[in-house]
Amino acid sequence: MPNRPQPHFPEADTKHYWDGVKAGELRYQTCDACSKVNFTPTAHCQSCGSNALSWHVSKGEGSVYTYSVVRQNRIPGFVELGAYAVAYVDLDEGFRMLTNVVGTANPTTDISIGQRVRVEYEQQDSGEYPIPVFRPI
Amino acid sequence: MTQERKAAIAGIHEFPLRVAPGVSAMQIKAASLKAALNDAGLDWKDIDGLYDAGDGEGGGGLGLAAYLGLRPRVIDTTQVGGSSYEFHAAHALRDIAAGRVNVAITTYGSTAASNRIPIGTGGRGGGQSWSANMEGPYGSTLISNYAMVKQRHMFEYGTTTEQLAEISVATRKHAMRNPEAVKAMTDLQFVKVDEITVEDVLESRIVADPLHLLECCMVSDGGGACVFVSPEVARNIKKKPVWILGTGEATKYRENGGDITTSAAAQSGPPAFAQAGVSPAEIDIAMIYDSFTITVATCLEDLGFCKKGEIGQFIGDGHLAFDKPGLTLNTDGGGLSSNHPGMRGLFLLLEATRQLRGESTSQVPGAKLAVAHGNGGLLGGTHTGGTVILAAD
Numbered sequence: 001m002p003n004r005p006q007p008h009f010p011e012a013d014t015k016h017y018w019d020g021v022k023a024g025e026l027r028y029q030t031c032d033a034c035s036k037v038n039f040t041p042t043a044h045c046q047s048c049g050s051n052a053l054s055w056h057v058s059k060g061e062g063s064v065y066t067y068s069v070v071r072q073n074r075i076p077g078f079v080e081l082g083a084y085a086v087a088y089v090d091l092d093e094g095f096r097m098l099t100n101v102v103g104t105a106n107p108t109t110d111i112s113i114g115q116r117v118r119v120e121y122e123q124q125d126s127g128e129y130p131i132p133v134f135r136p137i
Numbered sequence: 138m139t140q141e142r143k144a145a146i147a148g149i150h151e152f153p154l155r156v157a158p159g160v161s162a163m164q165i166k167a168a169s170l171k172a173a174l175n176d177a178g179l180d181w182k183d184i185d186g187l188y189d190a191g192d193g194e195g196g197g198g199l200g201l202a203a204y205l206g207l208r209p210r211v212i213d214t215t216q217v218g219g220s221s222y223e224f225h226a227a228h229a230l231r232d233i234a235a236g237r238v239n240v241a242i243t244t245y246g247s248t249a250a251s252n253r254i255p256i257g258t259g260g261r262g263g264g265q266s267w268s269a270n271m272e273g274p275y276g277s278t279l280i281s282n283y284a285m286v287k288q289r290h291m292f293e294y295g296t297t298t299e300q301l302a303e304i305s306v307a308t309r310k311h312a313m314r315n316p317e318a319v320k321a322m323t324d325l326q327f328v329k330v331d332e333i334t335v336e337d338v339l340e341s342r343i344v345a346d347p348l349h350l351l352e353c354c355m356v357s358d359g360g361g362a363c364v365f366v367s368p369e370v371a372r373n374i375k376k377k378p379v380w381i382l383g384t385g386e387a388t389k390y391r392e393n394g395g396d397i398t399t400s401a402a403a404q405s406g407p408p409a410f411a412q413a414g415v416s417p418a419e420i421d422i423a424m425i426y427d428s429f430t431i432t433v434a435t436c437l438e439d440l441g442f443c444k445k446g447e448i449g450q451f452i453g454d455g456h457l458a459f460d461k462p463g464l465t466l467n468t469d470g471g472g473l474s475s476n477h478p479g480m481r482g483l484f485l486l487l488e489a490t491r492q493l494r495g496e497s498t499s500q501v502p503g504a505k506l507a508v509a510h511g512n513g514g515l516l517g518g519t520h521t522g523g524t525v526i527l528a529a530d
Contacts, residue, residue: 007270068284075260078276
């Protein structure tokens with residue numbers, strides 16, 4: 001199994017998000033005051049400052065906004081992976097997250113901007129939290 | 138033009154070595170400060186303003202003052218990555234104009250090369266924060282952030298690596314005329330210490346798609362210092378002052394639905410040009426933070442030298458090299474080919490000053506106006522932009 005860095009707690013803003021991931025849910029917030037999507041999670045709305053935020057569960061589908069295939073890295077847990085794709089994915093609910101696109105035979109040729117992708121939860125040797133990554137649909 | 142000349146750069150120094158084993162970052166800062174004061178004809182005791190990005194072991198606002206033996210009246214420890222020094226210039230202008238400071242300094246020292254710090258290919262540090270928890274699991278290297286900007290720029294505007302490679306080619310041409318840059322590339326064991334072609338860039342290996350090795354800056358040791366003074370002090374310095382006409386500051390970060398091809402420069406540029414009372418078309422020298430080719434490309438667009446998405450055509454029109462007509466870029470050899478110890482922003486101010494004094498190794502005859510634009514943090518992720526407009530005396 002992969003050995004990615006785990007989230008560390010206590011960390012007040014991201015705990016509920018990661019509890020969701022552990023339960024197989026990709027959670028995000030919207031603001032009750034201004035109705036904007038709020039991501040990454042915070043206790044205040046990043047658009048208007050309101051503390052009235054509601055949690056939702058994303059359907060986990062979206063499009064690749066941009067990506068890069070990392071050919072050289074010195075990050076523990078990634079050095080042994082070979083080339084891997086870092087990406088920003090725009091979820092259909094309107095939030096953008098940094099993630100990886102996995103499951104392609106050759107990430108340098110098989111990933112493209114606008115490509116439809118779906119979340120999956122990759123179990124880790126490094127700890128209890130799986131990591132949400134995306135695979136082309 | 139209604140240009141106000143309220144503060145000037147009076148003295149500069151760039152630490153000459155890019156591989157400096159056995160020397161500390163703090164020693165580089167102190168040695169550079171002494172040389173910059175000498176360049177200005179000022180003394181240690183003249184300093185009354187300390188600006189610092191917190192680099193160096195045991196440094197910062199407290200530590201550096203003690204280390205240097207200073208009693209500053211203003212201490213500003215703005216740390217916003219590689220553009221910190223453009224922010225320092227902005228704050229020095231503000232503080233000098235307010236009458237609080239007469240002789241302000243900013244210094245920089247780093248031993249990133251000797252310490253083998255993998256700035257570009259390492260990940261974000263560990264630690265326990267909202268950002269580490271959301272980004273740490275994905276192996277995003279520093280370079281991959283910039284690469285994602287290039288990927289999107291190519292997708293939206295049809296920009297090509299061939300076009301962006303001209304930034305590397307022009308910068309290397311300037312570096313080969315700068316003896317310190319040649320020594321840097323030699324000491325850092327560049328495969329080829331010579332001018333390069335577009336083909337060389339295209340054939341260099343990809344570090345993070347779509348960025349090639351020759352589109353990436355070096356990792357060096359280094360540092361330097363810059364002395365900012367009031368108009369009264371500027372009257373009695375050794376060399377001609379270089380005036381700070383206008384400044385702008387901004388930050389940008391991942392936003393839902395945001396445009397990754399537009400940098401913080403789009404916000405920091407307009408107020409800087411407005412305060413200076415000049416337009417991009419009047420600028421002779423552009424010192425733009427060249428961490429990567431794409432950084433220069435997006436910042437030139439955002440500063441208004443061409444429209445968003447038209448950088449490829451702008452480059453094709455013959456700009457960049459000092460002996461071609463049009464805007465001239467990074468005449469010291471830049472971070473790509475002369476000096477990048479991690480926070481290059483200081484060197485942008487230093488080379489702009491050399492050009493406006495007529496001292497560059499790739500001098501543009503009669504250069505009168507320069508822009509120094511620093512980009513700190515991660516283009517494509519959380520970053521800052523600091524714009525400084527400078528004028529010859």
